[in-house]
Amino acid sequence: MSKYTDELEYGFTSALAPPVRETRIGVCSAYCGTCAELNRDLKTGCAQLQNRKFAQSGGCQLGLAMGIASSLTRSAVVIHSPLGCCSGFGGSAGLRKTMRASKGKKDEEFIWAHTNMDQLDVVNGGTEKLKEAILYIDKYSRPEVIIVANGCVPGIIGDDIDSVAKELQGSVSARIVPIHCEGFKSRYVASGYDAAYHGILRHLVEPAERIERALPDEGKDAFERYRISRTVNIFNVGSNSNGDEVELSRLVSALGLYAKVLPLHATVEDLSHIGEAGLNVSICATHDDYLLGHLKERFGTPYIIDTLPIGVVNTNRWLRVIAAEFHLEKEAERLIKLETTALEEAIEPYKKVLAGKTIYVGGGETRILTTAQYFSYLGMKLLGVKAHNVDRFVEEFLEETDGPELSIEVAAGQPAEELAILNRLKPDLYCGHMGANGWVTRLGIPVIPLFGQSLNYMGYSGAFELARKAAKAIKNTNFAKNISSNVSLPLRQSWFESDIRDNIKPDDLL
Amino acid sequence: MSTFIERAKFSCALGGAISTVAGIHRAIPIVHAAGGCAGMLSGSYNLAAGYRGLGYCGGNMIPTSNIAENNIVFGGEDRLSEQIEHTLKALDGDLYVVLTGCQVEIIGDDAVAVAGKFKSQNVIGVSTPGFLGNALKGYDAVLSAVARGTVQEAPVKDPLTVNILGVVPGHDVFYRGNLEEIKRLLGLIGVKSNVYFAAGETVEDIKKSGNAALNLVLSPVSGVLTAAAYKDVHGIPWLRSELPIGPTGTRAFLLQVGEALGISKALVEKVLRAEESYYYSYLERIVDIYSDLDFQRYAIVAADSYYAHALTRFLANDLGWIPHLTSINDIEGEFEREEYRASFSDINSETKPIVVFEQNAGEILNRIRESWPLNRSQKYYDSLSPAYVVGSGIERDLADKLGAAFLAVAYPVSNRVVLNKGYAGYRGSLTFLEDLFTNLVAAR
Structure with a gap:
């Protein structure tokens, strides 16, 4: 299991909707200070009760929930909302092709529908249109799964999507999976992952029916039990690439274990075998503690939520905890030695280029802290980090950090504060989440993305790629220079000069 | 009553409103809604409008009241007021447009009234919940509010100035290229045009758009409500026209505008002949390959x-x-x-x-x-x-x-990048042909 989840309880799947993370885990989503200060204020609970005066847009849990659910093979989506929620599908639908192609999966057209709620529906309810949409999608594209996601409007007016799903389930060939992910319900957008997994756990994770052998064969049965006991489910996330999955599977297999990658892009059939594993392993606590906790309850599968395998130190650590579960410590050490020796030699030229260069990292909490640690490992000087949120899963990282005086900002989105910090720190390089990098470029700082769906970041091969990418970015920094000289930011000079800590205030909820 | 839509080619009214504000030089949206709406909707246009980008103050830069469940219960007007006040301190804009999302409209917040308190600081408020309809509704909501609240009164009209309506930034992926060609063509027959979203046009130009003699609406759906607002407040008549593409469309367009503004037909014909000759001098380049390869x-x-x-x-x-x-x-x-x-x-x-x-x-x-x-x-x-x-x-x-x-x-x-190209007019239609035919020879 995980020391981070020892105090957490699961067992929410009898409810229609999961609790939001604010209540389930507790979270700090607004903070500005040093690592040591944040650590102190997290312990007293003050950090979790802050908000801001000047707020900017962040994410929406609906988007994150759909990132997970809509990836399922042969799935279609009905968004119960006006046309705006998930309108990003219009631009991202084509990505399904490239994502699936990168994994060697069959090409699929991505089909979705909106119930297109209007003013009348706000008054009268929109469940009739939802029924029509589900029936249409079922007939039109015959998917295996129809995801039904509800936005804020049905959430506020009280449309009951579960009753609709129940009513229609007998009349359609697809399995209907209602997902409750109204944006206004949680500022901790990772609640959307719980929402998606809640729906998947309730409606899709049904163990495959076991067919008894016509002729008993104890040998084969024993082998199957052995195979299952040595199977490691690696839980993928929307921000990892196929390259990451191949690398992590390779490492797990090198320990003599069977690696399986789930649940994104999985088929219903794959999900029905999700319980057949000796160990479930997370690569990002922010994504899947809810799923792993519930799978433990349902199938008894032990799980590991520890670190994100980015960079040498954390990949080593990730492998060691997995190996320890199977008493493969010696094998792990041999593998680690072999891998790190080859890698060290390969990254030597990049270390020379990057030595002493300063860097700032922004994005999801575990991802940034592990990535930042690797940049330090490469000899770069870490100036600060920005985390979307901070919760129990990174407390240890914060305690362990070598720089208690390191600048840390906690904000989902909110580029204004981060840009003011960056304007003071002026790092040589910035590594950040999608949506942030463009603003930092406008500030004149060269950037590399924190993740990419077609780029390898994880494991030893990912460590090589990340070093290579950082070194490449500083081979020519003219793009950021030219942009910052010619394209203006909307922030006033007085904002850059102000103490942005003043923007943080106690939450109104108090 | 509307029905469900399979793969709608629209975002919602709030999305269209955000995209419209993003089209105006140095304009800043302030979104009164849950925290994700602004960033997600702006993101739709970043990726699905030929990689149009977030703009001056788009994406997660958009100030948002970021209301949560407690505001749904207790109301969010105070929070909006605080947000506007701090936005004015932090962000530098020529026009601030408060836009509303579904959540706050259902609970009955009066965001337009809250925005009204900041009127002297170039703040206007517009009701734009997603359930109002598609993105085109958001465009009209914003521009009609601008026509009513921002455009200055101009008792004397300039007989050769027109406003171009109906071209929705982002929803028309080529809006800037299209508007720049339309502006150029109108200039050739001596007409000055306010197109709102093209390079060089500012909030000041928009404020002065009340002196136009005519509003031209280039879409059957969008722009009509805005034209009606201009007629109502500024007494400007409007004419339904069409996005001109290529010789036939552009000829009809310029003749229509020339007639409406009383411009000499000889002048318009002279311009048309010169432009057509330019068009065919380039079209001639593909005559051979077009004919040889069918x-x-x-x-x-x-x-x-x-x-x-x-x-x-x-x-x-x-x-x-x-x-x-x-x-x-x-x-x-x-x-x-x-x-x-x-x-x-x-x-x-x-x-x-x-x-x-x-x-x-x-x-x-x-x-x-x-x-x-x-x-x-x-x-x-x-x-x-x-x-x-x-x-x-x-x-x-x-x-x-x-x-x-x-x-x-x-x-x-989302499968190509659009910068300054457009498909309108004579020059735009040549660009359109380049793109059409490039696909036919791309494998060579």
């Missing part, structure tokens, strides 16, 4: 009403392609549909297009199948080929299924 295609057009007829007419009347089927996705009323269908009477090719109205993207394939004899594995089959689909990015799969070539023009467009 570049004539069956044209299938799937677009909103802003593009559908304009593109079809160019392909049929100017390029000589066979207009097979045109599908329009944004007109719902029966009367409006018949009116739009009638506009196709100016298609002068021997073959006339089948005109259908279909909101569900997947149904277009069914309409095409119904329109053409099925292949029953007979020895000789007259197939719908070679065909070319000109649609939105969503039609890529349709083109694959038909074995047709494909170009994405209508929103969403």
Whole structure:
């Protein structure tokens, strides 16, 4: 299991909707200070009760929930909302092709529908249109799964999507999976992952029916039990690439274990075998503690939520905890030695280029802290980090950090504060989440993305790629220079000069 | 009453409003809604409008009241007021537009009234909840509010100034290129135009747009409400026109504007002749390859009403392609549909297009199948080929299924990058032809 989840309880799947993370885990989503200060204020609970005066847009849990659910093979989506929620599908639908192609999966057209709620529906309810949409999608594209996601409007007016799903389930060939992910319900957008997994756990994770052998064969049965006991489910996330999955599977297999990658892009059939594993392993606590906790309850599968395998130190650590579960410590050490020796030699030229260069990292909490640690490992000087949120899963990282005086900002989105910090720190390089990098470029700082769906970041091969990418970015920094000289930011000079800590205030909820 | 839509080619009213504000130079939206709406909707246009980007203050830079469950219970007006106050301190803009999301409208917050308290600081408020309808509704909500609240009174009109309405930033992926060509063409006949969203136009220009003699609405759906607001407040008459694409469309457009403003027909004709001569001097370049390789295609057009007829007419009347089927996705009323269908009477090719109205993207394939004899594995089959689909990015799969070539023009467009190009006018239609034919020779 995980020391981070020892105090957490699961067992929410009898409810229609999961609790939001604010209540389930507790979270700090607004903070500005040093690592040591944040650590102190997290312990007293003050950090979790802050908000801001000047707020900017962040994410929406609906988007994150759909990132997970809509990836399922042969799935279609009905968004119960006006046309705006998930309108990003219009631009991202084509990505399904490239994502699936990168994994060697069959090409699929991505089909979705909106119930297109209007003013009348706000008054009268929109469940009739939802029924029509589900029936249409079922007939039109015959998917295996129809995801039904509800936005804020049905959430506020009280449309009951579960009753609709129940009513229609007998009349359609697809399995209907209602997902409750109204944006206004949680500022901790990772609640959307719980929402998606809640729906998947309730409606899709049904163990495959076991067919008894016509002729008993104890040998084969024993082998199957052995195979299952040595199977490691690696839980993928929307921000990892196929390259990451191949690398992590390779490492797990090198320990003599069977690696399986789930649940994104999985088929219903794959999900029905999700319980057949000796160990479930997370690569990002922010994504899947809810799923792993519930799978433990349902199938008894032990799980590991520890670190994100980015960079040498954390990949080593990730492998060691997995190996320890199977008493493969010696094998792990041999593998680690072999891998790190080859890698060290390969990254030597990049270390020379990057030595002493300063860097700032922004994005999801575990991802940034592990990535930042690797940049330090490469000899770069870490100036600060920005985390979307901070919760129990990174407390240890914060305690362990070598720089208690390191600048840390906690904000989902909110580029204004981060840009003011960056304007003071002026790092040589910035590594950040999608949506942030463009603003930092406008500030004149060269950037590399924190993740990419077609780029390898994880494991030893990912460590090589990340070093290579950082070194490449500083081979020519003219793009950021030219942009910052010619394209203006909307922030006033007085904002850059102000103490942005003043923007943080106690939450109104108090 | 609206119905569900399979693969809608729109975001919501708030999305259209955000995209419209993003089109105005140094304008800043302030979104009163849950924290994700602004960033997500702005993100839709970043990726689906030919990588238009977030703009001056888009994406997660957009100030947002970021309301949560407690505001749904207790109301969010105080929070909005605090947000506006701090936005004015932090962000530097020429116009601040408060926009509302579904959540706060359902609970009854009066955001427009809250915005009104900051009127002296260039803040206006507009009600734009997603359930108002599609992105075009958001465009009109914002521009009508601007017409009523920001545009200054101008008792004396300039007889040769017009405002161009109906071109929705982002939803028209090529809006800037299109508007710049329209501005250039109007300039040739001595007409000054306010186009709101092109390079060099500022909030100051918008404030002075009340002195126009005429408003031209280039879309059957968007811009009409804004034109009505201008008529109501500033007494400016309006005329329905069309996005001009290519010689036929542009000729009709300039003649219409010239007549409405009393410009000498001789001057307009002189301009038209010069422009047509320019157009054909470039079109001539592809005459040989077009003729040698037979570049004539069956044209299938799937677009909103802003593009559908304009593109079809160019392909049929100017390029000589066979207009097979045109599908329009944004007109719902029966009367409006018949009116739009009638506009196709100016298609002068021997073959006339089948005109259908279909909101569900997947149904277009069914309409095409119904329109053409099925292949029953007979020895000789007259197939719908070679065909070319000109649609939105969503039609890529349709083109694959038909074995047709494909170009994405209508929103969403995510398979190519659009910077300053446009398809309007003479120059734009040459760009359109470059893109169409490049796809036919790209494999060489």
